[in-house]
Structure formats: C-alpha cells, structure tokens
Amino acid sequence: MPYVCADYSKYKFVNVCWNSENGIATVTLKRPPVNSLTAEFLRELSSLLLDLEKDETQGLIFTSEFDEKVFSAGLDFKELYRPSIDHAKEFMSLLHSFSFRLSCTAYPTVAVINGHAPAGGCIIPLCCEYRIGLNNFNIGLNELKFGILLPDWLSSLMIHTIGSRNAEQAILSGTLFSSEHALRIGLVDEIAPTKEVALEKATAFLNKAKIVNRSLRLDAKLHLRRPILQEFQKDIENELAKNVSLLMSDKVQQSLDAHIKILKEKRGN
Numbered sequence: 201m202p203y204v205c206a207d208y209s210k211y212k213f214v215n216v217c218w219n220s221e222n223g224i225a226t227v228t229l230k231r232p233p234v235n236s237l238t239a240e241f242l243r244e245l246s247s248l249l250l251d252l253e254k255d256e257t258q259g260l261i262f263t264s265e266f267d268e269k270v271f272s273a274g275l276d277f278k279e280l281y282r283p284s285i286d287h288a289k290e291f292m293s294l295l296h297s298f299s300f301r302l303s304c305t306a307y308p309t310v311a312v313i314n315g316h317a318p319a320g321g322c323i324i325p326l327c328c329e330y331r332i333g334l335n336n337f338n339i340g341l342n343e344l345k346f347g348i349l350l351p352d353w354l355s356s357l358m359i360h361t362i363g364s365r366n367a368e369q370a371i372l373s374g375t376l377f378s379s380e381h382a383l384r385i386g387l388v389d390e391i392a393p394t395k396e397v398a399l400e401k402a403t404a405f406l407n408k409a410k411i412v413n414r415s416l417r418l419d420a421k422l423h424l425r426r427p428i429l430q431e432f433q434k435d436i437e438n439e440l441a442k443n444v445s446l447l448m449s450d451k452v453q454q455s456l457d458a459h460i461k462i463l464k465e466k467r468g469n
C-alpha cells in the first residue's frame with residue numbers, strides 16, 4: 201500500500217481523499233463556480249499528478265464538488281479573453297503538458313462526470329481510461345461552434361475514445377451530447393444514478409486494473425495510446441505557436457467576448 205508523503209492539503213482547487221485500504225485517490229475538483237481551467241488550476245493539477253505518481257497511488261478518480269451541476273465548464277473564458285502574449289503561451293503550454301501527463305499516467309484513471317462537461321471540460325474525462333456519467337448532463341467538444349479549432353492532440357483523444365467516424369461527426373457538428381447519447385457513442389462507458397454509485401463503479405474498474413503488473417500495464421497503455429501520444433509530441437513548438445496565434449486572433453477573441461456577454465445576460469448582470 202502506498203505511504204502517503206505529499207502534503208495534499210496545499211492544493212487550493214482540489215480535495216484529495218486517499219483510501220488507505222486500496223490506495224485509490226479520489227480527487228474532487230473544487231474551483232468555484234464551475235471548475236473552469238485557469239493557468240493556476242492547470243499548474244496545480246500537473247503538480248498533483250506528480251505527487252500521486254511519487255506516492256504510488258493505485259488508481260485515480262476525478263470528480264467535481266459541484267454535484268449534478270458541472271464537472272468542468274472548460275477553459276476559463278475570462279482568462280482567455282485578451283490575454284498578454286506571454287500568458288497565452290503559458291496557458292497553452294500548461295494545458296498541453298497537463299493533458300499529456302494525465303494521458304500517460306502509470307496508474308489507472310477514471311472520471312466520474314457528475315455534471316456538464318462542455319469543450320475543455322471534456323479534456324480530463326478524455327485523458328482518463330474510463331468515464332462514468334450521471335444523468336442529465338451534457339458533454340462534448342463543441343469548440344468549432346465558437347470558432348476554436350481543436351488542437352490535434354484533443355481530436356486524437358476523441359478519436360481514440362469514440363472512433364474516427366463518431367469523432368468526425370461529433371467534432372464537425374460541435375455537438376454537446378446528453379448522457380444517454382454519450383453512452384450510445386462510447387463517450388461515457390457507464391451511467392450511474394447517483395455520484396455514490398458512480399464512485400463505487402469507478403472503484404470496481406480500478407480494482408480490476410490492480411491485478412495486472414504495474415509496469416507491464418503501463419507499457420501496454422503507452423502502446424495502445426501511441427497515436428495520441430504521438431500527436432502530443434509532434435512538433436510541439438509549432439503546435440503551441442499555432443494555438444496561441446489562434447487564441448489571439450480577432451475572430452476567437454470576438455467569439456469569447458460574445459460568450460462572456462451571453463453568460464452575463466443569463467445571470468442578469
């Protein structure tokens with residue numbers, strides 16, 4: 201069983217709960233109001249993955265504090281709106297490195313998607329090995345709808361998860377899927393009636409993974425995920441520069457402005 205060394209209480213936006221009997225860490229995302237991903241949050245999540253690796257966690261479950269509301273609202277609109285060039289570069293680089301690291305963890309990973317997971321909110325679930333959803337939420341990569349071209353590695357994660365035909369239709373139409381539809385196309389592997397049941401199912405998946413030798417399992421995982429990992433590693437500098445310049449473009453900035461206004465109007469402020 202892992203001996204927990206890291207101080208997990210230092211993390212601001214996650215709560216880490218260790219099960220000392222099975223070595224499974226449950227990480228609850230808790231960045232109010234909607235777990236949107238900022239540079240600070242991504243930095244914290246990357247550091248968390250390293251701590252979990254050092255402590256030899258036997259499995260990782262991601263879930264959200266904002267139960268039955270939102271798993272993650274994706275990238276933080278406000279942080280991406282008119283950023284400095286240095287901040288845009290740092291943000292894109294953090295998003296890339298965190299997603300890469302999560303995609304090739306030695307330990308098995310599950311997302312318990314207990315709320316909406318639009319656009320970048322779908323990244324953590326897609327990097328995980330298994331996804332369990334609750335009813336009545338939407339999930340999908342709808343970036344094209346607001347003028348954002350997906351990074352190649354993100355399309356590749358979607359293809360790996362739901363197959364190229366479904367991924368083509370899903371990404372090109374910018375669809376957000378209901379839980380039932382997500383189950384039909386394999387975007388989630390199971391649906392659970394409550395978070396409690398979903399966590400039990402997640403633990404069952406992780407317990408199954410434990411019977412396999414850890415390093416053999418990692419070799420197999422890296423082999424099976426090679427097409428995704430190649431996309432992550434392909435021409436990194438150019439890919440980051442392309443995404444930064446897209447983010448800074450007038451079109452994307454105008455679209456972010458429009459989205460921020462829609463969200464404000466919705467709240468009447």
Ligand SMILES: CCCCCC/C=C\CC(=O)SCCNC(=O)CCNC(=O)[C@H](O)C(C)(C)COP(=O)(O)OP(=O)(O)OC[C@H]1O[C@@H](n2cnc3c(N)ncnc32)[C@H](O)[C@@H]1OP(=O)(O)O
Pocket residue numbers: 233234236269270272273274275276277278316318319320321343348349350351443444446447452463464466467469
């Ligand atoms: C250029 C290269 C880029 C490469 C990578 C591309 C990958 C991903 C792109 C993205 O992820 S862009 C973000 C896309 N996200 C969305 O479109 C989600 C927008 N939000 C919603 O649909 C809803 O808020 C929700 C998540 C369904 C929750 O709805 P709910 O009714 O519960 O809450 P709201 O009243 O709408 O919002 C509460 C509060 O949260 C703020 N907020 C919502 N989403 C974001 C966000 N993405 N970033 C920052 N802040 C967000 C919203 O403004 C409200 O704030 P206040 O009014 O309370 O201040």
